[in-house]
Every structure is written in structure tokens, then in C-alpha cells.
Amino acid sequence: xxxxxxxxxxxxxxxxxxxxxxxxxxxxxxxxxxxxxxxxxxxxxxxxxxxxxxxxxxxxxxxxxxxxxxxxxxxxxxxxxxxxxxxxxxxxxxxxxxxxxxxxxxxxxxxxxxxxxxxxxxxxxxxxxxxxxxxxxxxxxxxxxxxxxxxxxxxxxxxxxxxxxxxxxxxxxxxxxxxxxxxxxxxxxxxxxxxxxxxxxxxxxxxxxxxxxxxxxxxxxxxxxxxxxxxxxxxxxxxxxxxxxxxxxxxxxxxxxxxxxxxxxxxxxxxxxxxxxxxxxxxxxxxxxxxxxxxxxxxxxxxxxxxxxxxxxxxxxxxxxxxxxxxxxxxxxxxxxxxxxxxxxxxxxxxxxxxx
Amino acid sequence: xxxxxxxxxxxxxxxxxxxxxxxxxxxxxxxxxxxxxxxxxxxxxxxxxxxxxxxxxxxxxxxxxxxxxxxxxxxxxxxxxxxxxxxxxxxxxxxxxxxxxxxxxxxxxxxxxxxxxxxxxxxxxxxxxxxxxxxxxxxxxxxxxxxxxxxxxxxxxxxxxxxxxxxxxxxxxxxxxxxxxxxxxxxxxxxxxxxxxxxxxxxxxxxxxxxxxxxxxxxxxxxxxxxxxxxxxxxxxxxxxxxxxxxxxxxxxxxxxxxxxxxxxxxxxxxxxxxxxxxxxxxxxxxxxxxxxxxxxxxxxxxxxxxxxxxxxxxxxxxxxxxxxxxxxxxxxxxxxxxxxxxxxxxxxxxxxxxx
Ligand SMILES: CC(C)[C@H](C(=O)O)[C@@H](O)C(=O)O
Ligand SMILES: CC(C)[C@H](C(=O)O)[C@@H](O)C(=O)O
Numbered sequence: 001x002x003x004x005x006x007x008x009x010x011x012x013x014x015x016x017x018x019x020x021x022x023x024x025x026x027x028x029x030x031x032x033x034x035x036x037x038x039x040x041x042x043x044x045x046x047x048x049x050x051x052x053x054x055x056x057x058x059x060x061x062x063x064x065x066x067x068x069x070x071x072x073x074x075x076x077x078x079x080x081x082x083x084x085x086x087x088x089x090x091x092x093x094x095x096x097x098x099x100x101x102x103x104x105x106x107x108x109x110x111x112x113x114x115x116x117x118x119x120x121x122x123x124x125x126x127x128x129x130x131x132x133x134x135x136x137x138x139x140x141x142x143x144x145x146x147x148x149x150x151x152x153x154x155x156x157x158x159x160x161x162x163x164x165x166x167x168x169x170x171x172x173x174x175x176x177x178x179x180x181x182x183x184x185x186x187x188x189x190x191x192x193x194x195x196x197x198x199x200x201x202x203x204x205x206x207x208x209x210x211x212x213x214x215x216x217x218x219x220x221x222x223x224x225x226x227x228x229x230x231x232x233x234x235x236x237x238x239x240x241x242x243x244x245x246x247x248x249x250x251x252x253x254x255x256x257x258x259x260x261x262x263x264x265x266x267x268x269x270x271x272x273x274x275x276x277x278x279x280x281x282x283x284x285x286x287x288x289x290x291x292x293x294x295x296x297x298x299x300x301x302x303x304x305x306x307x308x309x310x311x312x313x314x315x316x317x318x319x320x321x322x323x324x325x326x327x328x329x330x331x332x333x334x335x336x337x338x339x340x341x342x343x344x345x346x347x348x349x350x351x352x353x354x355x356x
Numbered sequence: 357x358x359x360x361x362x363x364x365x366x367x368x369x370x371x372x373x374x375x376x377x378x379x380x381x382x383x384x385x386x387x388x389x390x391x392x393x394x395x396x397x398x399x400x401x402x403x404x405x406x407x408x409x410x411x412x413x414x415x416x417x418x419x420x421x422x423x424x425x426x427x428x429x430x431x432x433x434x435x436x437x438x439x440x441x442x443x444x445x446x447x448x449x450x451x452x453x454x455x456x457x458x459x460x461x462x463x464x465x466x467x468x469x470x471x472x473x474x475x476x477x478x479x480x481x482x483x484x485x486x487x488x489x490x491x492x493x494x495x496x497x498x499x500x501x502x503x504x505x506x507x508x509x510x511x512x513x514x515x516x517x518x519x520x521x522x523x524x525x526x527x528x529x530x531x532x533x534x535x536x537x538x539x540x541x542x543x544x545x546x547x548x549x550x551x552x553x554x555x556x557x558x559x560x561x562x563x564x565x566x567x568x569x570x571x572x573x574x575x576x577x578x579x580x581x582x583x584x585x586x587x588x589x590x591x592x593x594x595x596x597x598x599x600x601x602x603x604x605x606x607x608x609x610x611x612x613x614x615x616x617x618x619x620x621x622x623x624x625x626x627x628x629x630x631x632x633x634x635x636x637x638x639x640x641x642x643x644x645x646x647x648x649x650x651x652x653x654x655x656x657x658x659x660x661x662x663x664x665x666x667x668x669x670x671x672x673x674x675x676x677x678x679x680x681x682x683x684x685x686x687x688x689x690x691x692x693x694x695x696x697x698x699x700x701x702x703x704x705x706x707x708x709x710x711x712x
Contacts, residue, residue: 092550118586123474139495139517139551146552156520157556161495164512191600194448195495196502200513226608227616230474230586244547248604252582260583 003035003309006065008058010043011078012282013292013345014071020294020349021069021301027353028305028314035309038065043073043090043282053078053090059097067308068094068275069300072282096136100267100275101167102174103135103246104303107233107253107263112326113335116258119233129236129253130182132175133246135267137167140243161197163242168204170270175240176212185237187218189225189245201242222249229253254279261293261334264300266307274308276300286333290344293332295322298352321355328355359391359665362421364398364414367434368638369648369701370427376650376705377425377657383709384661384670391665394421399429399446399638409434409446415453423664424450424631425656428638452492456623456631457523458530459491459602460659463589463609463619468682469691472614475589485592485609486538488531489602491623493523496599517553519598524560526626531596532568541593543574545581545601557598578605585609610635617649617690620656622663630664632656646700649688651678654708677711684711 005025009018022037029035040058047053053073062068073091094100109117109127117124142160149155172188179186188205190198202219209217220228222245228235229252241249254260260280268274278296286292302318305311330351331340343351361381365374378393385391396414403409409429418424429447450456465473465483473480498516505511528544535542544561546554558575565573576584578601584591585605589612597605610616616636624630634652642648658674661667686707687696699707 118475118479118588120474120476142514147556150520154520154522155556156518157551157553158498158516158518159551159553160514160516162512162514164506164510166510191603195513195515197513197515200503200511223603223607226582226604227611230608230611231614232474245604247547247579248582248601251579252586252608255583255586258587 001034003066004064005035005037005304006061006068007037007039008042008068008070009039010071010073010282011045011075012072012284012287014043014073014282016288016290016345017278017292017294017297018069018071020345020352021297023349023353024298024301024318024356027356031314033309033311033314042070042094044075044078047078054093059094062094062098066273067304069297069304070275070277071297072278072280074282075284077284092140094275095267096141098273098275099136099269101134101136101270102171102268103133104178104266104268104307105131105133105246105250105254105263105279107131107250107257109257110259110262110323110326113257113259113262115337116335117256118258119256124233124256127233127256129233130178130238131246131250131253132171132178132238132240133250134163134167134171134241134243136243137163138243161195161244163197163201165200165204168201169208172205172208172240174268175238176208176215179215179238180212183237184215185218186215187220187225187236187239189220189222189239189241189249191222192219193221198242205240225249226252229256250279259335260296261332262295262299264296264303266300266303268307272308274304276304290346291333292345293334294345294349295332295352298322298349317356318352321352324355325351357390359422360420361391361393361660362417362424363393363395364424364426365395366399366427366429366638367401367431368428368640368643370399370429370638372644372646372701373634373648373650373653374425374427376701376708377653379705379709380654380657380674380712383712387670389665389667389670398426398450400431400434403434410449415450418450418454422629423660425653425660426631426633427653428634428636430638431640433640448496450631451623452497454629454631455492455625457490457492457626458527458624459489460534460622460624460663461487461489461602461606461610461619461635463487463606463613465613466615466618466679466682469613469615469618471693472691473612474614475612480589480612483589483612485589486534486594487602487606487609488527488534488594488596489606490519490523490527490597490599491602492599493519494599517551517600519553519557521556521560524557525564528561528564528596530624531594532564532571535571535594536568539593540571541574542571543576543581543592543595545576545578545595545597545605547578548575549577554598561596581605582608585612606635615691616652617688618651618655620652620659622656622659624663628664630660632660646702647689648701649690650701650705651688651708654678654705673712674708677708680711681707
């Protein structure tokens with residue numbers, strides 16, 4: 001059956017980078033990939049047109065789709081409103097409405113880009129971590145929340161961190177299942193020495209871990225995890241953690257590679273549906289100039305093929321093609337170094353197409 | 357008037373490293389420092405003797421003291437109980453009971469130890485960041501908290517992140533005041549795009565910032581801050597943030613230097629009283645072997661002289677002396693490198709004494 005892909009270019013460089021990824025999808029269609037593409041508005045662009053960053057029509061199309069390809073949302077223009085990202089709206093609304101609870105964020109250092117890391121090669125070369133972040137619970141969505149005035153007249157802001165056993169269990173399973181296809185190691189990150197919520201996290205991940213006796217489970221406090229990512233990042237295979245800790249640690253891990261323009265992500269529900277997007281932002285300062293790096297978005301298509309479209313071979317082909325263009329020395333401005341060849345967004349996309 | 361210092365060696369290497377720091381204090385006494393030292397139990401050692409990590413007697417002495425020198429608490433032996441660190445007990449109890457709301461955590465890369473960093477020299481050399489972490493509020497202490505069973509039979513763990521205007525204001529002032537003595541830059545770290553609590557944080561720090569027109573205030577989301585610490589750490593002068601974010605970021609920042617055995621910390625109340633301790637842990641695996649690095653604890657005494665005892669010149673002398681021993685090539689095992697001279701805990705303490 002034909003699978004439906006909803007394309008959401010979003011704001012800033014979103015349009016350009018998604019266009020390159022769509023070229024790749026179109027090429028695979030001629031090779032037999034049975035998909036149908038639709039497009040809709042999200043983020044600031046949607047706000048300007050419909051007064052909301054997540055129009056009902058977009059949400060309906062997203063619900064019907066088997067997979068979503070997102071560019072990036074937000075930008076200076078909507079900054080003060082923060083409309084692109086507010087809970088129950090925009091990006092967080094999409095994650096929550098579609099129950100995309102499992103955020104997969106690989107941090108991979110490409111050997112061709114090893115110099116881009118701020119870390120010494122002997123510490124970081126060969127880095128390949130998969131961070132599994134819980135994405136629809138925790139303090140991002142917990143109730144009650146808000147800003148209230150106390151009896152003494154002082155205002156106070158408050159948010160609630162909350163996880164149920166089943167929420168922890170399902171994200172832990174995602175991590176263990178992925179570890180089975182990798183190096184069979186899961187490090188669960190919590191703050192169980194201070195937060196009861198993550199004490200339960202540790203208990204439940206431990207229980208789930210007993211079912212996976214081929215996977216080695218370890219636990220680490222989040223402060224130590226932040227240290228260890230800097231000290232000896234290659235000790236990690238799969239890391240699994242809460243929404244908030246995952247937000248912080250996955251960005252730190254991504255930056256270890258020095259090339260966040262290269263890193264894709266997947267946000268999955270329980271049934272194989274997923275939203276795929278580069279981890280970088282909408283970069284409004286370089287939008288429309290044909291200089292943005294489309295590779296993270298193209299690699300997001302590879303993740304889509306692997307996790308939602310059951311086409312692992314096509315996923316491999318894309319990843320190979322990206323490796324090939326890097327081997328050819330082609331670089332967009334963000335990863336350019338002396339001795340390589342600077343290319344624009346569309347040239348990079350074309351090169352990947354050719355290498356497919 | 358004679359000032360009172362309470363010495364709390366604690367567990368593991370605590371005894372040894374504090375002994376060296378006390379030598380330094382004794383030497384300064386003969387030079388005119390007017391202090392009186394007392395000692396008490398805390399942590400696992402206290403638990404073994406009194407059945408609690410924070411005996412009432414220790415807390416009383418701590419209340420009376422002008423400054424506290426803490427070694428380290430915790431260890432395998434008490435791990436399962438986690439007694440050394442639980443809220444309302446042990447370390448967190450001390451912080452909260454004494455209202456030590458301002459945690460100062462410098463991350464300094466000593467030029468003599470530049471190689472120890474996992475980051476490339478061109479990114480990290482000369483690093484000197486001061487992280488100001490709120491220490492008695494936020495999700496560490498927020499109520500309600502616990503693990504409860506829902507109506508559907510599922511357990512859920514929950515914690516509350518909460519900050520009032522006055523809590524934010526007082527920690528912001530600490531950061532701005534310190535920035536005035538440094539490079540006049542404060543970066544406030546929050547997650548104001550998702551958490552209402554930190555939306556208030558941003559509002560209040562902004563308001564306080566208006567009173568400090570000689571200090572440049574910027575705001576950064578915590579995920580970006582974690583990235584920027586890896587990407588370009590020297591962009592930061594003073595960072596101010598919540599208890600939880602500060603826990604994570606200050607450990608990451610410390611690890612950028614590669615030598616956490618070198619880094620002191622201060623936890624201050626509103627009246628100049630403070631608790632001073634190395635940022636490293638109790639390292640039970642090397643306890644009692646005369647190999648631990650006493651420099652972080654000795655540098656904690658320097659912070660004590662500066663922030664609680666109003667003896668900035670003596671603080672400078674200690675810091676100079678530490679620089680001298682590093683220049684002499686003396687190194688404990690944790691910072692040893694080829695071409696330097698390995699010394700034990702007490703030899704290192706003696707060398708600092710001699711260099712004073
Ligand atoms: C934009 C923001 C709400 C979002 C998050 O915190 O989840 C982003 O940082 C991310 O990691 O996708
Ligand atoms: C031991 C633990 C409770 C403590 C904290 O989280 O505050 C430690 O990590 C620290 O930073 O002093």
C-alpha cells in the first residue's frame with residue numbers, strides 16, 4: 001500500500017533543505033519506493049497565514065500520514081511570541097498530539113569531518129552514540145504549571161515533572177531494542193539521588209532491563225553523564241533519559257561532533273509512525289541564500305526509511321551516498337575546511353542524488 | 357573577633373584532603389589569621405555513629421560557624437541507602453538548613469594543566485568561567501514530591517520545580533555582583549520557551565539586570581548552553597542558573613578543564629557565611645592511600661578567605677602558592693603527566709605550605 005509522507009518545510013532554511021530531501025525521495029520513487037507526498041504549513045509561516053503555528057488542517061494531515069518530514073520552525077520574527085514552540089502548540093503540540101514519545105538522536109562523528117570537533121581526535125574519533133529521549137512526558141507537559149501569585153504577594157513560577165511506570169517502560173523498551181541492533185549497552189540517565197520521579201525511572205528501567213539479558217544496563221546521574229560526555233564520550237552506546245535531560249544531553253552530544261548540520265533525528269510513536277527532522281534550527285540569518293547544509297535533512301529521510309517505511313536498504317543507500325559526497329570533498333559552508341570544495345545547498349543535494 | 361570554622365572531613369578521601377587544607381589554615385593562623393577550628397561528623401561516617409548523615413550536634417555547630425570546610429560525603433558502603441545525599445538529610449539538608457542559596461563553581465583551566473583537557477587547546481586554553489547555581493530551591497526542594505499510585509493502579513513519580521521572584525532576584529544579584537569583579541558579563545540560563553517557571557526566571561533576571569548597567573546580560577536556553585560549553589566555552593564569564601541546570605552545567609564546565617581534582621566551590625548564605633568544598637567526590641576507591649589531590653580543598657580555603665573571612669590577600673597567597681607548586685612540576689596521580697613529578701597527598705600539602 002502506498003505510504004503517505006507529509007512534508008512540513010516550516011520556517012527559515014526549512015524550505016531549502018527540505019527541497020533537497022524531497023529530491024532524494026523522488027529519486028527513490030522512480031526506484032520503486034511506494035510513497036505519496038503532501039505538504040502543509042507549520043510554525044511561524046503557519047502563524048502568519050492562519051494565526052496558529054499548528055493549524056487544524058496540518059494536524060489532520062499529520063494524523064493521516066505514515067511519516068512526517070519536518071524542516072525547522074521558528075525565527076526572529078516570531079521570537080517574542082514564542083509561538084513556534086509553546087506547549088500545546090507548534091512543535092510540542094505535534095509531538096504530543098501524535099504521541100511521538102521516542103526521540104532518537106544519533107551523535108555520529110563522520111571520519112571526513114573529524115577535525116570539526118572541538119574535542120581531541122584521540123577522545124572523539126569514531127564517536128557513535130544514540131540518545132533515546134522521552135518526548136511526550138516529563139516536565140515539558142506535566143500539570144500543574146504556570147505562574148501564580150502567593151498570599152504574600154510574590155509571584156512564583158512552577159512546573160511539574162511527572163512520569164508513570166508505563167511511560168518509563170515504553171521508552172526503556174525502545175532503548176533496549178535499539179541497543180540490540182548496536183553494541184548491546186544502555187546507559188539510563190537520571191537524578192535518582194534527588195528526584196523521586198527519577199527514582200521510579202531507575203526502578204522501572206532496571207525491571208525492563210531484566211528482560212534483555214543480552215543488553216548491559218548501567219545507570220548514571222545526569223551531572224555525571226554531562227561530565228562523561230566531555231571526558232570519554234565513546235564509553236556510551238545507547239543512552240536513555242527523560243525529556244528535559246535528553247534535551248540537554250543530546251545537544252551536548254551532538255556538539256561533540258562539531259557538525260550539527262549533519263545530524264538527523266526521529267520522533268516515533270508506538271506504531272511505527274514518525275516525524276523526522278534535522279536537529280539544527282531554522283537559521284533565519286542564512287535563509288534563502290542557498291548556503292544551508294541539507295545533509296541532516298537528507299539523513300532524516302534515511303531514518304524515515306528505516307523506522308517508518310520499512311526500507312532499510314534504501315536507508316543504507318542514502319547514508320552511503322552522504323558518505324560518498326563527503327569523500328568527494330564536497331562541503332557546505334558550515335563544514336567547510338581548507339582543502340575541500342565549498343558547495344551550496346542545491347549542489348549538495350544534487351551530489352547526493354548522483355551518488356545514490 | 358575570632359571567626360569560627362567548622363571542619364567536616366566526611367567520608368572517603370575527605371579526611372586526607374581536609375587534613376592538608378587544615379595545615380594551610382594553621383599556617384595562616386601563625387601569620388595572624390584569627391580563626392578557631394572545630395570538627396564534626398557528616399555523611400556516611402556520621403550515619404554509622406549516629407544513625408543519621410546530619411546529626412543535630414553537627415547542624416548546631418554549623419549554625420554557629422562563620423564558615424564550614426567540607427571534604428566529601430558518600431561512598432559504596434552507604435550507596436544503597438543513599439543516605440548521604442537525600443533531601444532534608446546530609447548534604448542537601450545542610451545547604452537548606454543554613455540557607456546556602458548561592459553556589460559558586462569556578463571552572464578554571466590552569467595553564468600548567470592545559471593538556472589534561474579533552475578539548476583542543478585553541479578552544480579551551482585560558483578558560484575561566486564562574487557558574488553561579490541556585491542551591492536551596494528549584495526542583496531539588498519543591499513540594500509536592502514523591503511516588504503515588506494513580507486510580508488506574510499505575511505508580512507515578514513526581515517533583516515540583518518552583519521559584520519565587522525573591523529567590524530568583526537574590527541569586528541574580530550574586531551573579532551580577534561577581535561579574536562586576538570579573539569581565540562584566542552574565543549569561544542567565546533557562547528553558548523559558550517551555551517552562552513557565554523559567555519564564556519568570558528570565559523576567560526577573562532581566563529586571564535585576566537593569567540595575568547593573570555596567571554588566572552585559574544575555575539569556576540562553578539550557579540545551580544551547582550545554583552546546584556552547586562544548587563549542588566555544590570561552591564566550592562565558594559568569595553563568596547563572598537554577599539548581600538542576602546548574603548541577604548539570606557546572607559539572608560539564610568543570611570537566612572541560614580535565615582536572616576536577618583542582619576545582620573548589622563555595623555555597624553562600626545572604627550574610628557572608630559559607631560552606632566550602634572541592635567539587636569532586638569522596639573517591640572511596642583511593643581513600644587512605646595518600647594519593648588524592650588536596651588542591652581543590654586547599655583552593656576551597658582560598659574561597660573561604662575571600663568570601664567569608666574577608667581576607668582576600670590571604671586568598672591570593674594560597675592561589676599563588678598552588679600556582680607555584682604546579683610550576684614546580686609537582687602532581688598528584690590524577691593530574692600526573694610525563695615530565696612531571698608524582699607526589700602524594702601530604703607531600704602536595706607540604707609543598708603548598710612551603711610556597712605560601
Ligand atoms: C524548541 C524546543 C522546544 C525543543 C525542545 O526543547 O524539545 C528543541 O530544543 C528540541 O530539542 O527539539
Ligand atoms: C550529591 C548531589 C546531591 C549533589 C547535587 O546534585 O547537588 C552534587 O551533584 C553536587 O553538585 O553537589
